[in-house]
Amino acid sequence: MGKVVSKFGGTSMGHADTMLMCAQLSYAQKSSIIVVSATSGTTNLLLELGIASEKQDVQKMTSLLETISTRHYQILEKLKGSSSALDQMNQLIEEMQSLSKGIYLLKDFSHRNSDSLVSLGERLSSVLFCQALKTVYAQHQSQIGVDLIDARQFIKTDSRFSKAIPQISEIKVTCQELIPRLSSTVLVTQGFIGSTSSGQTTTLGRGGSDFSAALFAEAIEASVLEIWTDVPGIATTDPRICSEAEIISEISFTEASELATFGAKVLHPATLLPAVRQNIPVFVGSSFEPQKQGTWVKKTIDQAPLVRAMAVRKNQKLVTLTTPQMWQTHGFLFQIFKVFNQHKISVDAVTTSEISVAITLDALEGLPEIAIQELSQFAEVHIENHLSLVSLIGNNINHTPGLAEKAFRAIPDVNIRMICQGASRHNFCFLVADNIASTVIQKLHQQFITHRNPS
Numbered sequence: 001m002g003k004v005v006s007k008f009g010g011t012s013m014g015h016a017d018t019m020l021m022c023a024q025l026s027y028a029q030k031s032s033i034i035v036v037s038a039t040s041g042t043t044n045l046l047l048e049l050g051i052a053s054e055k056q057d058v059q060k061m062t063s064l065l066e067t068i069s070t071r072h073y074q075i076l077e078k079l080k081g082s083s084s085a086l087d088q089m090n091q092l093i094e095e096m097q098s099l100s101k102g103i104y105l106l107k108d109f110s111h112r113n114s115d116s117l118v119s120l121g122e123r124l125s126s127v128l129f130c131q132a133l134k135t136v137y138a139q140h141q142s143q144i145g146v147d148l149i150d151a152r153q154f155i156k157t158d159s160r161f162s163k164a165i166p167q168i169s170e171i172k173v174t175c176q177e178l179i180p181r182l183s184s185t186v187l188v189t190q191g192f193i194g195s196t197s198s199g200q201t202t203t204l205g206r207g208g209s210d211f212s213a214a215l216f217a218e219a220i221e222a223s224v225l226e227i228w229t230d231v232p233g234i235a236t237t238d239p240r241i242c243s244e245a246e247i248i249s250e251i252s253f254t255e256a257s258e259l260a261t262f263g264a265k266v267l268h269p270a271t272l273l274p275a276v277r278q279n280i281p282v283f284v285g286s287s288f289e290p291q292k293q294g295t296w297v298k299k300t301i302d303q304a305p306l307v308r309a310m311a312v313r314k315n316q317k318l319v320t321l322t323t324p325q326m327w328q329t330h331g332f333l334f335q336i337f338k339v340f341n342q343h344k345i346s347v348d349a350v351t352t353s354e355i356s357v358a359i360t361l362d363a364l365e366g367l368p369e370i371a372i373q374e375l376s377q378f379a380e381v382h383i384e385n386h387l388s389l390v391s392l393i394g395n396n397i398n399h400t401p402g403l404a405e406k407a408f409r410a411i412p413d414v415n416i417r418m419i420c421q422g423a424s425r426h427n428f429c430f431l432v433a434d435n436i437a438s439t440v441i442q443k444l445h446q447q448f449i450t451h452r453n454p455s
Contacts, residue, residue: 002223
């Protein structure tokens with residue numbers, strides 16, 4: 001029997017009932033390692049606690065500490081938690097209070113302190129889910145044991161707090177000790193968190209629980225990675241934007257990676273990398289409707305349509321850099337990306353003309369004033385805000401004539417600010433205004449998917 005790694009998101013961890021439901025699902029799927037997120041909304045509350053502590057807002061600190069503690073104690077009570085689980089919970093709550101007090105005294109909510117504080121979300125939820133799983137296995141009179149492990153002992157990272165980079169070779173080594181245990185024990189652990197070689201707590205960035213699960217799957221050479229969420233699979237586009245969105249039965253690793261990178265919320269963009277390296281099939285399904293088909297993400301697929309799905313990435317900046325010096329000279333792009341590299345700015349799409357370069361950036365990451373000043377030393381900098389990057393994801397896109405014409409025929413009245421085609425055979429993207437992005441997606445979905453000829 002192959003090893004199965006299952007990951008459950010925050011909504012699946014929301015209440016005692018949903019935890020028991022997911023525990024039953026884990027039992028049915030014969031999960032080997034179960035990776036859990038924080039209970040729904042807890043990470044945001046912990047971040048609020050850190051900010052309130054740094055501002056020395058005692059009233060808000062007290063309120064948030066009470067809210068977080070009460071939520072988890074109530075779930076434990078409904079799960080009829082053991083004295084051991086209660087002890088673990090008490091220790092974590094005390095740690096939360098201590099960290100909050102430390103941030104208060106030092107007025108320092110650094111990324112390092114933030115990672116320590118928000119790690120408590122997953123550490124609390126994993127104690128609760130472990131209790132739920134023990135209850136379910138006892139109901140089935142199973143001889144399989146259930147143990148809680150600390151992900152920080154196994155997911156080793158560098159010291160880039162809040163966006164730590166996993167150290168793959170170290171993780172492979174640390175996880176070897178888990179493999180013999182899996183024949184007789186189900187292991188529950190935390191997503192999103194890791195630690196440096198010196199034991200300092202780190203996080204993999206928001207959405208990193210999927211990534212954690214994939215790292216565990218790669219390290220133990222799992223046969224399947226399951227991502228259980230609140231939607232029944234990967235859709236052709238965001239169902240909240242387009243009611244005609246359909247669940248995709250299977251999709252390639254490459255397509256899914258493009259879809260995630262360009263705005264789809266089901267998978268964390270980095271999630272698939274460990275699974276690709278180990279060629280582990282990934283299943284995405286709903287923990288609330290496990291009977292629905294879900295989506296399989298595989299290296300090899302049976303059908304490869306021209307347009308499989310589409311995504312929108314809102315709140316983008318368009319940065320245009322213009323200078324006559326670019327004409328028939330070398331090194332200009334090097335200068336630009338040297339600035340972006342120095343300030344750790346991630347670029348989404350790039351197009352060039354004879355004397356200008358246009359680049360899209362995520363507005364949430366921002367463009368520091370010092371970076372603008374450095375760019376202005378060798379180019380005129382023009383910045384446009386409130387834009388969305390719309391992407392068509394599929395196969396052989398850059399070698400199929402007529403795709404752009406068909407796309408733009410569906411949206412004849414839309415002003416296109418930038419087009420990026422040719423860099424990937426799986427992606428065609430362009431910029432439109434934020435306020436019409438949803439309408440653009442709806443029309444493109446009708447053109448390429450709803451009205452797709454079955455033949």
